[in-house]
Amino acid sequence: MVASRRAAMRRASPTFLSGIRAALTVLSMALSGVLAAMAVASIHMARRVVTPAARMPDTTILDLDTAAQTITLARTPDTQLPGRYGLFTTGSATYVKLGSVLAEQETQVTRKLLTHIAADAHLQPRAAFSGWYFDSPDQLHLPYTPELIGTSVGPCPAWLFPAGDGDVWVIQIHGRGTTRAEGLRAVPLFAAAGISSLLVSYRNDSEAPRSRSGTYALGATEWRDVDAAIGFARRRGANRIVLMGWSMGGAIALQVSLNSAHREHIIGLILESPVVDWRLVLEYQSAALNVPTAVSNLAIGALSTPWASPITRSGGAIPFDKLDILSRASELQHPILILHSDDDGFVPSDASHDLAILRPDLVDLVVFDVARHTKLWNYDQERWTSSINEWLSRHAK
Structure with missing residues (x-):
């Protein structure tokens, strides 16, 4: 049986054999490409793990009502949480304190502002929701050095x-x-x-x-x-x-x-x-x-x-x-x-x-x-x- 299989391989046409070689070459190149892509992705991930991260925006300010002192944010698992939080912003203020949720819809939530925002204030849309609440030791009104x-x-x-x-x-x-x-x-x-x-x-x-x-x-x-x-x-x-x-x-x-x-x-x-x-x-x-x-x-x-x-x-x-x-x-x-x-x-x-x-x-x-x-x-x-x-x-x- 082994001898007959070898004989069949010898009788195989050159065109057939070259097709097999080409297919194997393409498969090898594809596999190499996949492995290379995985290696690049893994190195990228490894670097992200150990690189100190800058604070990244994770929500959007949709509306700021300075008369009512409320702010409307894009709804996320964090921005819809009950309680008191903080919001890192850019523009007229760099950090504001947030109170309870006053209203919520499918895509947005409105919260009470606990930091007073002036009528002429302007905040950029992108912001970062935070659990810090206090962002400066002076806000505690306790002695410190x-x-x-x-x-x-x-x-x-x-x-x-x-x-x-x-x-x-x-x-x-x-x-x-x-x-x-x-x-x-x-x-x-x-x-x-x-x-x-x-x-x-x-x-x-x-x-x-x-x-x-x-x-x-x-x-x-x-x-x-x-x-x-x-x-x-x-x-x-x-x-x-x-x-x-x-x-x-x-x-x-x-x-x-x-x-x-x-x-x-x-x-x-x-x-x-x-x-x-x-x-x-x-x-x-x-x-x-x-x-x-x-x-x-x-x-x-x-x-x-x-x-x-x-x-x-x-x-x-x-x-x-x-x-x-x-x-x-x-x-x-x-x-x-x-x-x-x-x-x-x-x-x-x-x-x-x-x-x-x-x-x-x-x-x-x-x-x-x-x-x-x-x-x-x-x-x-x-x-x-x-x-x-x-x-x-x-x-x-």
């Missing part, structure tokens, strides 16, 4: 809000693409509890110094700047430290708790919408953007490989295994309060649920819904505040 934290990359700016006898401090760590102002809304709660607040910056966040690469390491290096802040707090008399991390700041806080030389002075962590495992977050975001799984896997692989760092511009391999707190759950030592919304929309809450299951002895998980990413205070300030106060009463008194 600007500080500089010495780190290996240079002095990192911080705000210190002293409270109580100075024994307990909370160090607040903001998320990816934001600044220390993100944590201002939490300061009054801690001040009322007699806890000093230190709101820190870290390398490459637009306020702190730039590292050599100028890119994020997703917590793998940033934690050292926060550790330096603990040293600063200790020199100022702090004996007990609470770490509070927002989004990527949660990933940084967890790295501090595992690696800090000051671990014995850390009494607990409060994590708001935290990144617990970066792989899960990147896979979730890729799916939301309809990025093929193969592309996202290639991007994660490139970021975790030292030889690819010149291409991804990451400045070094991202140690995803070390950043995976689920696989390192047994190493955790400090009590943790996690506040997370199940409809987060950016950082899925699955890993927070999993960590609570893995370490029920340490982790308290308070689940929200509707609140979206890092907007839990805005959506339900009473529940957010009571949850933290109850946890503080057990771990910081």
Whole structure:
């Protein structure tokens, strides 16, 4: 049978054989083109992950009624949320505070303005919805001082809000693409509890110094700047430290708790919408953007490989295994309060649920819904505040 098959191949016409070769060549070229396109897409994605992000518009101002002091925005999952928020704008104002939803239609929502807008004001249409609410420390009407934290990359700016006898401090760590102002809304709660607040910056966040690469390491290096802040707090008399991390700041806080030389002075962590495992977050975001799984896997692989760092511009391999707190759950030592919304929309809450299951002895998980990413205070300030106060009463008194 083998001999007859070979004989048939010998009898095949040259035209037929050349057709086969041409088809194989075209197939090979097409496959190479697909692989090349996937490689380009994965590198693009990898660079986006580690490149500090500028705030991007995510809604449109459709109408501004200065007589009624209302503003109408294009409807999005965020702009329709109940509660108090902020809006980054351009034109006559750079930031305005928003109150409750007054009216809503299929494509738009009208909200109360809590920042007075003059009759002759003009705002550009494109804007960015924010959970910050406060964008300046002066708006809290609490005493504070600007500080500089010495780190290996240079002095990192911080705000210190002293409270109580100075024994307990909370160090607040903001998320990816934001600044220390993100944590201002939490300061009054801690001040009322007699806890000093230190709101820190870290390398490459637009306020702190730039590292050599100028890119994020997703917590793998940033934690050292926060550790330096603990040293600063200790020199100022702090004996007990609470770490509070927002989004990527949660990933940084967890790295501090595992690696800090000051671990014995850390009494607990409060994590708001935290990144617990970066792989899960990147896979979730890729799916939301309809990025093929193969592309996202290639991007994660490139970021975790030292030889690819010149291409991804990451400045070094991202140690995803070390950043995976689920696989390192047994190493955790400090009590943790996690506040997370199940409809987060950016950082899925699955890993927070999993960590609570893995370490029920340490982790308290308070689940929200509707609140979206890092907007839990805005959506339900009473529940957010009571949850933290109850946890503080057990771990910081």
